[in-house]
Amino acid sequence: MAVQEGKVTLVGAGPGDPELLTLKAVKAIRSATVVLVDDLVSDEVVAYAAPGARIVHVGKRGGCKSTPQAFITKLMVMAAREGENVVRLKGGDPFIFGRGGEELEQLRAAGIQVEVINGITAGLAAVTSLGVPLTHRDHAHGVVFVTGHARPGAHDTDWAGLAAMAHQARLTLVIYMGVSGAARIQHQLLQGLPADTPAAVVQHASLPGQRHAVTTLGALAATIERQGLASPSVMVVGDVLGGLAAAARSSDARFRAA
Structure with a gap:
């Protein structure tokens, strides 16, 4: 049978x-x-x-x-x-x-x-855990999901071109598998985006052991190294994080003044 x-x-x-x-x-x-x-x-x-x-x-x-x-x-x-x-x-x-x-x-x-x-992707869960959206009528007219880990032998992402497009079109960048290459990605993104563009890194999104750091594009790689953030993490770059970044700066200022 x-x-x-x-x-x-x-x-x-x-x-x-x-x-x-x-x-x-x-x-x-x-x-x-x-x-x-x-x-x-x-x-x-x-x-x-x-x-x-x-x-x-x-x-x-x-x-x-x-x-x-x-x-x-x-x-x-x-x-x-x-x-x-x-x-x-x-x-x-x-x-x-x-x-x-x-x-x-x-x-x-x-x-x-x-x-x-379908399942909820980590990039969405990561920003939601921070209390911010991926798109916003005033700050982000779209979102780009991109991998920071190219397939062996494949051409790397045109990060400079992507940054220029994100700046012009007001897009949020969500970068998967990019923490190990954060310095390289940051350097190329800075060719099209201002150094003070808000950024965040979220490790183990949605899990009890979740950790995150809020920073700027210009300090992204240094922040990852200083905080000891590692894979699996999602990096987010864009103006939707502006309020969160401002709150983080205010908290840092109060801490230094104390």
């Missing part, structure tokens, strides 16, 4: 806080027979899996030893062909720097049924 082929669901686990999962994501996780879990997915999210589900940790984190992407895709295809209901549990959103597009194409090419469930 032939085994009925299963399916794969790419599920966005959000930034880490399990309460930020969508109802659709929780339903998919609970119904899975096999769950392939990324490194940045919290244990509290994985806990939604059924007791009998097979949990496979396939760590994917920038700058660290990771499970090869080809191997993860092979696991998904094999499990689906064996009739399993596979959930690929990915930090943030599968389609925002989560390689969801690559996996979707490869699974479809293999004839596997695929569904995608």
Whole structure:
């Protein structure tokens, strides 16, 4: 008797806080027979899996030893062909720097049924945790999500050009996987944005261990080093942070005067 082929669901686990999962994501996780879990997915999210589900940790984190992407895709295809209901549990959103597009194409090419469930991306959760928006009618007419970690062998982002566009069009820049290259990114962004442009860095957005620093573009790299901020972090640059930056300067002034 032939085994009925299963399916794969790419599920966005959000930034880490399990309460930020969508109802659709929780339903998919609970119904899975096999769950392939990324490194940045919290244990509290994985806990939604059924007791009998097979949990496979396939760590994917920038700058660290990771499970090869080809191997993860092979696991998904094999499990689906064996009739399993596979959930690929990915930090943030599968389609925002989560390689969801690559996996979707490869699974479809293999004839596997695929569904995608969105999750809250870390860039959104990071600024929300600071009490500021990504867009604002008076300060930011749009937002750009960009990676600070180019694929090996690929051309780096034209940071100077991006900065000039952001300055002219009044855009918020949200930079993922950029803390290790912060000095290089800062230097190039300063070619198109003023040094006093507000900036912030948020590490472990939405989690109990979240840390952040508010600064300016001109002091971004120095602030990251001084505060010991590391991956996974999101860097945000733009005038939407202006009120937060002013409050931070006022607090620093009071501290020095005390």
